[in-house]
Amino acid sequence: MVAIGTKGCSREEGWFTDNWSGGLRLSVRVKRVLRDVESAYQHVRVLETEELGRMLVLDGNIQCAEADEAAYHELIVHPGLCRAGAGTGRKKNVLIIGGGDGGAAREALRHEDVGRVDLVDIDPEVTRAARELLPGIWRSPRGGALHEDTRLQIRNEDGLRFLEEAAEVPAEGYDLIVVDATDPVGPGTILFSDRFYEALRCRIGEHGAVSVQAGSWWFLPDVLRTAYRGLGRVFGMARAYHCWSAVYPGGLWNLVLATLGDDPAEVDRERAEGLLGCRFYDAESHRAAFVLSPDARRALRG
Ligand code: SAM
Numbered sequence: 001m002v003a004i005g006t007k008g009c010s011r012e013e014g015w016f017t018d019n020w021s022g023g024l025r026l027s028v029r030v031k032r033v034l035r036d037v038e039s040a041y042q043h044v045r046v047l048e049t050e051e052l053g054r055m056l057v058l059d060g061n062i063q064c065a066e067a068d069e070a071a072y073h074e075l076i077v078h079p080g081l082c083r084a085g086a087g088t089g090r091k092k093n094v095l096i097i098g099g100g101d102g103g104a105a106r107e108a109l110r111h112e113d114v115g116r117v118d119l120v121d122i123d124p125e126v127t128r129a130a131r132e133l134l135p136g137i138w139r140s141p142r143g144g145a146l147h148e149d150t151r152l153q154i155r156n157e158d159g160l161r162f163l164e165e166a167a168e169v170p171a172e173g174y175d176l177i178v179v180d181a182t183d184p185v186g187p188g189t190i191l192f193s194d195r196f197y198e199a200l201r202c203r204i205g206e207h208g209a210v211s212v213q214a215g216s217w218w219f220l221p222d223v224l225r226t227a228y229r230g231l232g233r234v235f236g237m238a239r240a241y242h243c244w245s246a247v248y249p250g251g252l253w254n255l256v257l258a259t260l261g262d263d264p265a266e267v268d269r270e271r272a273e274g275l276l277g278c279r280f281y282d283a284e285s286h287r288a289a290f291v292l293s294p295d296a297r298r299a300l301r302g
Contacts, residue, residue, distance in 0.1 A: 018247075039125035058126070065246065074280045079289065080210075084266035093116045095117075095118045098188070100127045109140055110276070159191060160190050174204050176211065177204060198234055208259075211257045216253055219250055224254050239265060243255060
């Protein structure tokens with residue numbers, strides 16, 4: 001997630017601060033710094049915090065925290081797989097671009113008819129930190145660590161290159177592609193381009209969908225509009241929705257779900273209610289997530 005204000009954070013003793021904008025900050029009391037490394041792509045930190053459990057911070061911006069991450073990861077995955085137009089029958093294939101903390105992969109694996117999850121994050125330092133230091137996130141719904149789930153393949157490479165080279169893409173395409181990447185800064189920039197959206201379009205199956213992390217109608221309206229318009233242009237149907245968060249600016253974060261024509265807000269109630277272990281997702285919250293305020297809709301239209 002990009003620094004909405006100045007980059008990075010202030011270092012008041014024992015506190016980590018995420019600068020949301022020029023006049024807003026979120027400060028979190030820190031018990032211990034568990035990792036602090038400069039990778040080839042970004043500054044990677046894992047913090048043990050007083051109130052939110054362990055937290056992943058990239059380039060000074062909070063990515064996820066153990067206490068509330070399910071709110072975001074359930075909503076970026078389940079609407080795409082539980083929407084009425086998702087299709088049924090064969091085992092499903094899911095691709096996650098970014099998402100190196102493992103939360104979105106865990107939620108995709110919660111579906112018993114998901115036979116394959118490809119997790120493609122550019123930074124091995126992130127997947128290593130999650131595997132070693134975020135046990136509350138890096139776990140399989142079947143029990144055990146995430147990487148022990150045989151349906152999961154982890155690759156550390158650029159998401160656009162993975163899509164364009166297509167060497168590992170299943171012949172029938174993906175049923176859901178989740179783009180859980182940082183905002184358009186550094187390596188995340190290319191993931192908000194038409195070239196990337198075209199590449200996504202080429203890799204989804206006949207009932208496929210794409211869900212992307214799309215910033216905030218209030219704090220990052222341009223990011224939201226870029227994702228909404230770009231996906232709408234390439235796929236034909238795109239709808240913005242939202243999820244709650246304790247750590248993202250303003251407490252409400254936007255996502256976009258694009259399909260080849262079916263309405264993303266229409267839910268397969270039986271499938272949604274059959275998902276075990278969700279804290280924030282069910283058929284009611286699926287529908288409610290797509291109801292935006294008038295101001296948010298105005299921001300979407302720009
Ligand atoms: N939920 C967070 C948010 O809303 O910002 C994103 C969390 S996830 C940790 C973001 C991941 O995107 C990072 O691990 C980063 O390495 C990855 N990433 C950034 N650019 C990428 C690219 N071009 N290809 C693959 N992964 C990328």
